[in-house]
Amino acid sequence: MSFNPHHALTTLKKVEGSLQAFPYRSVGELVRFENVGLRYGVGAETLTDVSFSIEPQSFQFLTGASGTGKTTLLRLIMQALKPTRGTVVLFGQDTSLLEKDGLTALRRRMGIVFQDFRLLDHLTTYENVALPLKVQGRDEVTYRAEVTELLNWVGLGELIHAKPPILSGGEKQRASIARALVAQPELLLADEPTGNVDPSLARRLLRLFVEMNRSGTAILIATHDLGLMDQIEGARRLVLADRRLYVEANDV
Amino acid sequence: MSENHFSRSGIFSAFSRFVPFFGRDPLVAADQVTDRSLVAVISILTFLAALTACAAQLTAATAMRWQVMMVSEVTVQLKPQAGRSIDTDIVRASDILRGTAGITSVKVLRREESAKLLEPWLGSASSIESLPIPRLIVVQIDTHQPPDLASVGKALADAVPGTSLDDHRTWTKRLGHLSNLFLIASFGALLLVVLTTGLTIVFATRGAMAGNREIIEVLHFIGADDRYIAGQFQSHFAVLGVRGGLLGGGAALLLVLTLKLSMMIPDGLQFSGLSEVPILDWRTVFVTFCVIVLVGIVAGLASRITVYRTIGMLA
Numbered sequence: 001m002s003f004n005p006h007h008a009l010t011t012l013k014k015v016e017g018s019l020q021a022f023p024y025r026s027v028g029e030l031v032r033f034e035n036v037g038l039r040y041g042v043g044a045e046t047l048t049d050v051s052f053s054i055e056p057q058s059f060q061f062l063t064g065a066s067g068t069g070k071t072t073l074l075r076l077i078m079q080a081l082k083p084t085r086g087t088v089v090l091f092g093q094d095t096s097l098l099e100k101d102g103l104t105a106l107r108r109r110m111g112i113v114f115q116d117f118r119l120l121d122h123l124t125t126y127e128n129v130a131l132p133l134k135v136q137g138r139d140e141v142t143y144r145a146e147v148t149e150l151l152n153w154v155g156l157g158e159l160i161h162a163k164p165p166i167l168s169g170g171e172k173q174r175a176s177i178a179r180a181l182v183a184q185p186e187l188l189l190a191d192e193p194t195g196n197v198d199p200s201l202a203r204r205l206l207r208l209f210v211e212m213n214r215s216g217t218a219i220l221i222a223t224h225d226l227g228l229m230d231q232i233e234g235a236r237r238l239v240l241a242d243r244r245l246y247v248e249a250n251d252v
Numbered sequence: 253m254s255e256n257h258f259s260r261s262g263i264f265s266a267f268s269r270f271v272p273f274f275g276r277d278p279l280v281a282a283d284q285v286t287d288r289s290l291v292a293v294i295s296i297l298t299f300l301a302a303l304t305a306c307a308a309q310l311t312a313a314t315a316m317r318w319q320v321m322m323v324s325e326v327t328v329q330l331k332p333q334a335g336r337s338i339d340t341d342i343v344r345a346s347d348i349l350r351g352t353a354g355i356t357s358v359k360v361l362r363r364e365e366s367a368k369l370l371e372p373w374l375g376s377a378s379s380i381e382s383l384p385i386p387r388l389i390v391v392q393i394d395t396h397q398p399p400d401l402a403s404v405g406k407a408l409a410d411a412v413p414g415t416s417l418d419d420h421r422t423w424t425k426r427l428g429h430l431s432n433l434f435l436i437a438s439f440g441a442l443l444l445v446v447l448t449t450g451l452t453i454v455f456a457t458r459g460a461m462a463g464n465r466e467i468i469e470v471l472h473f474i475g476a477d478d479r480y481i482a483g484q485f486q487s488h489f490a491v492l493g494v495r496g497g498l499l500g501g502g503a504a505l506l507l508v509l510t511l512k513l514s515m516m517i518p519d520g521l522q523f524s525g526l527s528e529v530p531i532l533d534w535r536t537v538f539v540t541f542c543v544i545v546l547v548g549i550v551a552g553l554a555s556r557i558t559v560y561r562t563i564g565m566l567a
Contacts, residue, residue: 078473100478108475118470120279131279135476179474 028092029053030187030218031077033245036086038072045084046072048243054220056186059213061229062222064240070222071115073240074189077220078112079103091186108136111180111217113190117172119164125175126151126160132183147182154178154208169196177205181212188212190221194228206231279471279484280464287492290456294449294496294547295503301445302504302543308438309539315431322420322427326391326401331414332384341412342387348411349391354399357392442543446550449493453554457489461562468563482559486552493551494544501544508536 031054038047047069054060062070075081076088079095088095090106098106111132119128127134129151133143151160154174164172173196180188188209194202206228213219220238223229229237237248328345332338342360349358361369366385374383393399405417461468464485471481 080469080473104472104475104477107473112473114470118466118473120467120470123279131471132474135471135474135480137480183475 028056029089030056030091032087032089033076034087034089036076036083036088038069038076038081039084045243047076047240047245050086050245052238052245052247054187054218056218057213057216058236059210059219059232059234060221060236060238061232062220062238062240063224063226063229066224068240069243070224070240071191073245074112074191074220074222077189078110079107108132108183109186111183111185111188113173113176113180113188113193115191115195117164117176119167119172119175119179121164124161124163125156125167125171128164128175129178129182132179136183143182147178150178150182151175154205170198170201173197174201174205177208181208181217185217187218188220190219192223193221194223194225202228203231279467280460280488283460283463286456286460290452290489290492291496291499293452294493294551295500297445297449297452298497298500298543298547299503300500301442301449301547302501302540303507304438304441304445305539305543306504306508306536308435308442309535311431311434311438313535315427319424319427320395322424324393324395326393326420327418328389328391328408329416329418330387330389330412331416332386333414336413338387341414342389345408345412345415346389348408349389349404352399352404352407354394354397355391356394359390359392361388361390363387446546449547450550450554453489453493453551454558456492457485457555457558458562460489461485461559478560478563482556482563485559486556489555490548490552493555494548497544497547497551500547501540504543505537505540508540 031052033050033052036047036050037045039045050073062073064070072081076083077090079090079098082096091109093102093106095103095106120131123131126147130140130143130147133147134140148157148160151157154177156171156174156178159167159171164175167175173193177190177193180190190209193209194205197205209219209221210232221228229235239246239248328349330338330341330345333341346358346360349355363385366388367374369388370385393401401417401419408415408417468481
């Protein structure tokens with residue numbers, strides 16, 4: 001995938017006015033669920049017959065009332081949970097056949113924004129954001145400028161040495177988003193990424209997602225904020241209700 | 253930006269690539285209290301292990317020295333016989349011994365010297381003079397070409413009635429057995445201490461990993477593989493193990509050094525018979541160093557095995 005974060009960030013600064021998802025062309029699915037069901041213990045299924053796919057460079061929202069399984073579905077995609085039945089295919093690979101090394105390789109192609117941020121409290125903001133690159137064994141010299149630029153853009157340039165316990169909810173959210181984006185993932189999963197920020201910052205963060213999408217990253221945002229979804233033209237909506245997933249038609 | 257935010261770079265970074273104990277960035281959230289307690293426990297265990305090993309080494313060296321001394325020496329005892337002059341007999345026995353090949357020196361103990369040896373049992377009263385005290389001849393033999401002690405004993409007994417030859421074999425055997433027993437006990441104690449160190453590291457690693465479960469999960473999600481995560485924990489606890497080992501081993505060496513110095517001071521702490529023991533020579537330092545290395549290896553292995561087992565469960 002040709003993706004230049006510097007170009008993305010530069011063009012991002014020029015984006016004004018309406019936000020529009022990138023009109024993608026299908027070149028193979030990043031995610032495919034086929035009749036996936038998930039059951040905890042012996043109770044009824046939490047998710048039933050979930051089938052959908054995510055195309056490269058696509059933009060979609062995952063929505064539904066609280067408790068309908070948005071986070072559970074995201075956890076299935078990020079392989080934190082295994083389905084009770086059905087097939088989950090990630091980047092063309094059947095996850096039921098994956099070895100541990102293969103799983104790590106797949107996760108490196110995803111960026112994840114957790115609802116509760118999951119920043120490491122004993123590391124600085126800079127260290128947290130740079131972590132995905134560091135665990136890949138990259139030398140700090142090769143990514144230092146990149147990480148700093150990303151932090152500046154999300155408005156954390158003054159807080160690179162600060163540790164999460166002293167950051168506000170919004171700042172943690174931005175650090176979490178920056179960490180998910182820094183490795184230039186092909187797929188970004190975000191769980192309520194604007195849930196802790198004010199509307200203007202929410203719009204600013206959304207703009208960041210859109211620009212990342214334009215630069216080639218497929219985006220899946222789990223949210224129950226209808227207003228947020230209305231801000232993006234052309235984004236697909238995946239709606240969870242009654243343990244099933246309904247895919248709304250794309251506007252564009 | 254010129255600042256290195258991970259505070260590791262250049263030569264140090266290159267060094268850390270090859271030496272896993274150094275230069276790791278602290279992805280494991282360190283619990284200062286737990287870490288200090290762990291270092292303290294390992295220090296104490298290493299201190300005890302090093303002292304045990306030093307004591308075993310000293311015992312082995314001393315027993316060996318005494319055995320060599322005893323093997324190179326035999327004692328001839330002449331009991332006073334009625335109607336015979338013991339002074340004449342002792343000269344005759346000495347002459348026979350001096351004329352035997354393989355004997356390097358013959359020393360006749362005077363009557364007073366023999367009486368002095370009996371002092372612990374009989375006291376130093378003047379009445380001892382009237383007692384028929386046996387006389388002793390101390391004989392040094394060439395250990396490379398020793399004489400046939402059985403035939404020497406027989407020749408002496410034939411020529412001088414009431415003569416017996418003691419080659420100290422019984423004592424040498426007993427000393428050998430005692431020394432071996434002490435060595436086995438020391439080795440067992442050392443093994444127990446090392447095992448305890450390993451188990452301490454296992455429990456500490458498990459506890460830390462359980463406490464850092466969320467961090468491990470996040471590291472997995474952002475693309476860290478098991479080897480990377482394991483490396484973070486393993487090096488953390490291996491460093492603590494080596495630190496504890498160095499502290500405990502250093503303290504043991506210091507104690508031995510103090511003992512050595514106190515023995516050199518006139519009227520200081522002097523132990524009869526220990527003044528010739530080679531305390532704090534290169535062997536003592538070597539044994540202590542071996543214990544420190546052993547503790548380091550056990551700490552590294554214990555944390556590595558625990559990390560890999562636990563990481564599978566947490567993932």
